[in-house]
Amino acid sequence: MATPEKAAAVAELKDLFSNSNAAVLTEYRGLTVAKLMELRRSLGENAEYAVVKNTLTAIAAREAGVKGLNLDDLQGPSAVAFITGEPVEAAKSLRDFAKANPQLIIKSGFFGDSPLNAADIEKLADLESREVLLSKVAGAAKGALSKAASLFQAPMSKTVRTAEALRAKVEEQGGESAA
Structure with missing residues (x-):
């Protein structure tokens, strides 16, 4: 039986998935709390970067009806950038931060119902x-x-x-x- 904390976490993640038009799954192994705060600030107002538990994220994505996210990438210390605004700006911020901080690994994501791999996110970041x-x-x-x-x-x-x-x-x- 699920604990109330886990049920609340799944509900919160489900809301984030439902309200997002895109999301990017990353691995943040080796980043300090200060660096994570810097990343959150660089994403701006149209994206929320959340450290997530893999199992709860998979459950929340299924409940929210997310089809584009590759759940096989939910391994290791994971975080998701939930994007409610312009996905190009968030992708640029993530790419630039990953170049400056190689510990951040962009794994995959989705835009609408379309799955995105790391190369697709790089292409999205290259758009104007x-x-x-x-x-x-x-x-x-x-x-x-x-x-x-x-x-x-x-x-x-x-x-x-x-x-x-x-x-x-x-x-x-x-x-x-x-x-």
Whole structure:
């Protein structure tokens, strides 16, 4: 029979899984408490980094209906970054922290219902943020609209230039015939 503490831990983990759109499973063996606090701060407001018990995490993931998490990676001292916001920013923070602190090992994770391995998380970290990508799309759309506007204006300005050239030629010929 489960103790009340374990049941509460499973319920808390289940809530974290349910409220997250992504999660990254890591091994933190050898990191000090100070380093773990530094990692938590670097993740920002949109992610929560929690040291977890492997068995309780597996139970909570199953109860929350998480399909993308590789439960075989739940071995050794494990911690999960539960991401509620932009997964790219959290993946960058984890990657950068792991480069500076090789004791942190990124194992796997999930985004939506899709499983992620360590290489996928690295690729996710290499992406630009949502804001940068949106601004690039907006810039491309603005450029396309600008080209379209100049194409629509071209026949009219060509007509005006042609009419002006004809007027100038008529005046020139009219001026010569009067002389």
